[in-house]
Amino acid sequence: MTATIRDVAKKAGVSCSTVSRALMGNVPVKENTKRRIFEAVKELNYIPVQSARALKMGRTKTLQLILPNNLNPFYPKLLNCLNNEIKKYGYATFLSVSNDSKEEEKMSFQMARSFSVDGIIYLPTTDDCNHMGELVSANIPTVIINRVWDLGFPCVSIDNQSGAYRTVEYLIQNGHRRIACFLGDISLQHMREREAGCRKAFRDYGIREGEARFLYGTQTYEVYEKMCSLMKEKKEKRITGCFASSDWMAVGMYSAIMKSGLSIPGDISVVGFDDIEDARFMIPPLTTWHHPVEQIAKVAVDLLIRQIEKGEDTKEKIIIPSKIVERESVRRI
Amino acid sequence: MTATIRDVAKKAGVSCSTVSRALMGNVPVKENTKRRIFEAVKELNYIPVQSARALKMGRTKTLQLILPNNLNPFYPKLLNCLNNEIKKYGYATFLSVSNDSKEEEKMSFQMARSFSVDGIIYLPTTDDCNHMGELVSANIPTVIINRVWDLGFPCVSIDNQSGAYRTVEYLIQNGHRRIACFLGDISLQHMREREAGCRKAFRDYGIREGEARFLYGTQTYEVYEKMCSLMKEKKEKRITGCFASSDWMAVGMYSAIMKSGLSIPGDISVVGFDDIEDARFMIPPLTTWHHPVEQIAKVAVDLLIRQIEKGEDTKEKIIIPSKIVERESVRRI
DNA sequence: TTGTACGCGTTATCAA
DNA sequence: TTGATAACGCGTACAA
Numbered sequence: 001m002t003a004t005i006r007d008v009a010k011k012a013g014v015s016c017s018t019v020s021r022a023l024m025g026n027v028p029v030k031e032n033t034k035r036r037i038f039e040a041v042k043e044l045n046y047i048p049v050q051s052a053r054a055l056k057m058g059r060t061k062t063l064q065l066i067l068p069n070n071l072n073p074f075y076p077k078l079l080n081c082l083n084n085e086i087k088k089y090g091y092a093t094f095l096s097v098s099n100d101s102k103e104e105e106k107m108s109f110q111m112a113r114s115f116s117v118d119g120i121i122y123l124p125t126t127d128d129c130n131h132m133g134e135l136v137s138a139n140i141p142t143v144i145i146n147r148v149w150d151l152g153f154p155c156v157s158i159d160n161q162s163g164a165y166r167t168v169e170y171l172i173q174n175g176h177r178r179i180a181c182f183l184g185d186i187s188l189q190h191m192r193e194r195e196a197g198c199r200k201a202f203r204d205y206g207i208r209e210g211e212a213r214f215l216y217g218t219q220t221y222e223v224y225e226k227m228c229s230l231m232k233e234k235k236e237k238r239i240t241g242c243f244a245s246s247d248w249m250a251v252g253m254y255s256a257i258m259k260s261g262l263s264i265p266g267d268i269s270v271v272g273f274d275d276i277e278d279a280r281f282m283i284p285p286l287t288t289w290h291h292p293v294e295q296i297a298k299v300a301v302d303l304l305i306r307q308i309e310k311g312e313d314t315k316e317k318i319i320i321p322s323k324i325v326e327r328e329s330v331r332r333i
Numbered sequence: 334m335t336a337t338i339r340d341v342a343k344k345a346g347v348s349c350s351t352v353s354r355a356l357m358g359n360v361p362v363k364e365n366t367k368r369r370i371f372e373a374v375k376e377l378n379y380i381p382v383q384s385a386r387a388l389k390m391g392r393t394k395t396l397q398l399i400l401p402n403n404l405n406p407f408y409p410k411l412l413n414c415l416n417n418e419i420k421k422y423g424y425a426t427f428l429s430v431s432n433d434s435k436e437e438e439k440m441s442f443q444m445a446r447s448f449s450v451d452g453i454i455y456l457p458t459t460d461d462c463n464h465m466g467e468l469v470s471a472n473i474p475t476v477i478i479n480r481v482w483d484l485g486f487p488c489v490s491i492d493n494q495s496g497a498y499r500t501v502e503y504l505i506q507n508g509h510r511r512i513a514c515f516l517g518d519i520s521l522q523h524m525r526e527r528e529a530g531c532r533k534a535f536r537d538y539g540i541r542e543g544e545a546r547f548l549y550g551t552q553t554y555e556v557y558e559k560m561c562s563l564m565k566e567k568k569e570k571r572i573t574g575c576f577a578s579s580d581w582m583a584v585g586m587y588s589a590i591m592k593s594g595l596s597i598p599g600d601i602s603v604v605g606f607d608d609i610e611d612a613r614f615m616i617p618p619l620t621t622w623h624h625p626v627e628q629i630a631k632v633a634v635d636l637l638i639r640q641i642e643k644g645e646d647t648k649e650k651i652i653i654p655s656k657i658v659e660r661e662s663v664r665r666i
Numbered sequence: 667t668t669g670t671a672c673g674c675g676t677t678a679t680c681a682a
Numbered sequence: 683t684t685g686a687t688a689a690c691g692c693g694t695a696c697a698a
Contacts, residue, residue: 084432110380278611
């Protein structure tokens with residue numbers, strides 16, 4: 001069937017060990033034999049069998065990505081960056097999408113063990129950690145992204161609170177005072193941090209309860225409906241600006257605002273969070289807080305690889321700085 | 334370190350083979366010993382090492398997904414369906430995104446071989462097949478999706494021509510005659526098929542050259558700019574409807590139309606192709622041809638698994654039927 | 667119903 | 683610089 005190292009050895013007239021050494025390249029092999037070996041490799045179209053190599057070396061050259069879902073368009077972008085980064089280091093990507101389910105996440109941890117992945121990039125779907133014992137005890141190098149937790153793993157994330165703060169501040173600095181903040185699943189720490197950022201901005205700028213509103217919801221239709229009813233208030237009382245805790249939400253908000261016969265940013269200014277691929281193609285292009293996924297991916301994978309290959313044992317929490325991207329969804333009033 | 338089958342055997346007071354048999358479940362093992370074995374397994378938190386199993390059995394329980402990119406929002410949706418389907422069969426997913434590059438695709442084929450994946454779901458990035466010899470000679474069960482090719486592999490796809498035909502027909506039946514069709518990369522067969530569908534619709538309904546326009550472009554800014562200049566024509570001559578060969582393009586077209594001060598569907602009706610997740614949240618919600626990715630994923634993975642596990646050797650070309658999804662982007666005139 | 671022995675394809679150790 | 687050999691963890695043919 002497909003050629004093994006023995007076939008190569010026979011064809012090149014050497015032993016398996018020599019072939020292995022020539023291929024590994026870490027032990028000297030005579031130029032001449034080396035040439036013959038590579039010729040044989042080419043001729044037989046030989047590729048080492050990873051399973052065998054893995055069994056012997058205890059390394060699979062494989063990284064696992066554990067992500068919550070792939071629906072919010074933020075994730076495909078992140079996935080892309082991560083996958084490309086992993087490729088650079090010559091590793092293969094095992095993909096595990098949890099569909100926002102703890103059970104599936106747990107299965108991913110088992111998969112990590114049984115497939116002996118060399119490392120894990122983990123973006124948890126929930127703050128509720130009681131199923132993560134599996135992961136910790138698996139003792140596989142792991143980097144957590146987009147969360148900052150004390151699970152004994154290094155973390156790479158943005159500063160959610162200051163991001164939300166500065167985004168809402170931007171609205172305020174453009175003259176808005178009646179502002180609604182739409183938050184996602186508040187059981188998640190990063191969402192609470194974003195909420196805290198909003199509240200702090202209101203406090204710092206003397207905006208009080210009646211003017212600042214907080215809305216909550218995770219489903220698109222919730223966002224849409226709550227936003228619609230908000231738009232029905234009479235103009236003097238109505239909000240002039242709003243903050244979406246993710247760009248995906250902003251999409252639903254745009255729908256609701258337009259449907260209500262109001263214009264962006266003429267009547268309502270909108271700011272988002274994440275800077276998804278489509279943000280600049282929204283109508284009008286969305287002003288939003290940039291989530292630096294390229295950076296996050298780069299740093300996280302680099303950290304992970306160093307942990308794997310150099311045995312570096314770090315637990316650092318790395319915060320990637322970011323900034324707002326001004327487009328056309330905010331009006332100065 | 335981590336427990337092996339020998340540890341389990343020792344703890345249960347039996348031999349490795351008995352443990353193996355109990356775990357495989359295809360050979361009778363006495364109830365009592367079985368119980369002791371499972372207890373030991375649980376206690377030691379034992380999971381079989383896949384690399385070893387793979388080496389022995391020549392099966393990795395692994396499927397590889399080779400996709401062109403992850404930018405067009407159509408792909409994340411497809412990826413999701415595929416991944417979930419794969420999970421159902423207890424396989425793990427190896428992800429290879431080619432970033433629209435033949436070179437990277439070629440590397441994916443090599444990966445397939447070296448990691449001994451059991452099967453491949455392949456959505457080619459190009460029609461130019463001269464790098465695919467690697468794939469064919471690898472002799473790994475493969476299913477091609479979204480293309481219908483005679484490479485010796487089964488294919489699962491929609492009928493692109495009739496899809497485009499019926500979508501343009503929908504526009505015509507709503508009274509439109511001055512129509513622009515915006516096509517993507519015409520070097521790709523499925524895009525040429527969609528183009529052919531458009532042309533046939535025009536022919537069948539007696540719409541001639543001046544009325545029907547064809548525009549081409551792959552980059553978002555091309556779509557945007559060409560669309561903008563199209564909008565500058567004076568009203569009597571201007572198109573009243575347009576067809577986007579992908580919803581992603583429709584996003585750019587929406588931008589251009591709005592930017593030009595025209596309304597959808599008041600001035601311009603738009604139909605898309607794919608029915609991406611966001612199509613119903615566009616403003617107005619996009620009428621589009623549904624690309625049945627759930628079905629495609631289901632059929633493709635099922636076909637692949639049957640090929641792997643039952644040795645079924647099929648080369649069938651499966652066409653999944655579909656339909657238009659009427660939303661609010663088309664006006665009857 | 668169970669145990670012994672072997673081999674899957676590789677790399678590492680040791681001796682030459 | 684090279685070759686012979688053992689071992690990685692597992693599943694199975696064969697013997698008991």
